Amino acid sequence: MNQEADLNLDQSTLVHAWQQQLPEYLNPGDSFQVEPDQGNPQALRIHIDAAGRQFYSFDFQCAYMDEREVKVELVDVERDGVTVNEQSEKIQEMTGDYVRHLHECAQALHKITKPS
Template sequence: MTNKDQIGIDQQQLVEAWQRTLPTTIKEGDRATVQADEADPKAIRITIEAAGHTMYSFDFKVTYVDSREVRTELVDAERDDRSIDERGAIPQQLVQDYTRHIHECAQALHGLTHA
């Protein structure tokens, strides 16, 4: 990775920017929390709780590949605080939607992350 492809912001500033921006890209009523990934300074952890009575919650690891691109990895899917098989139709659709919203947020933050 060359210097110009590095993220131009420190991890704590990145977390704060994601906390401000992600709620504007996900569905109204869904809740998102963003934390630093303590094991990886180029990554953040995102938990999204689906709105309504579904009680679905998804944990993602979002890693910056470079200043423009993120890799999104589903870490855990839960319903009623119990891990579930995320391959079912409803969880799979939600994971796809949230992955898209995470990438939209990364695009919205490009001005901050681009060195």
């Protein structure tokens, strides 16, 4: 398999598809934004506001490695607008859950990312 993502993915199509699909994989009450990554045409920026009273928000970069696999990286975690320690057990657990959900969403969107 080609190491570099050499895909003809239209970012605006991907953004729209992720906006439609992602709610199925998030927790009830979570809200999110999906935007194109300005520095990488094969990537998206995903912002998730976690449900609940703790006011956590997570920013991820989701880069396509091939038509099915994405590399998800945590960019930032904030609580009520202030950056928090990403190494705490609670944050690690929440991050792991969101990374898994993002991978599941990418798998579900294979129908639009696979080559014609």
